[in-house]
Amino acid sequence: MGITPPIDRVIWRKELREALGVTNESIRRWIKSGKLPPPDVSLSRKVKGWRASTLSGLGFVFP
Numbered sequence: 001m002g003i004t005p006p007i008d009r010v011i012w013r014k015e016l017r018e019a020l021g022v023t024n025e026s027i028r029r030w031i032k033s034g035k036l037p038p039p040d041v042s043l044s045r046k047v048k049g050w051r052a053s054t055l056s057g058l059g060f061v062f063p
Contacts, residue, residue, distance in 0.1 A: 010041050010049040011062050019062070 017027060030036035036058070039048035052062050 008051045008053045009062075011052055011055055011060075012047070012049040013039070015062075016050065016055070016060075019060075 013024065013027060017024060020026075027036065031038055037050070037054060040051045040054055041049045055062065
């Protein structure tokens with residue numbers, strides 16, 4: 001049939017926070033200042049995440 005595109009996994013805020021060793025407040029400030037783009041995925045007000053491809057474009061590497 002067709003070729004299946006690679007999965008672009010979601011990096012949740014908690015995972016990003018733990019990987020970078022920062023607080024939620026730091027992430028919020030980075031988004032507000034433009035250092036980090038707004039989340040690509042939002043399941044609720046508190047559950048947000050970024051596609052791995054979005055973060056890899058900024059130099060972050062996640063398995």
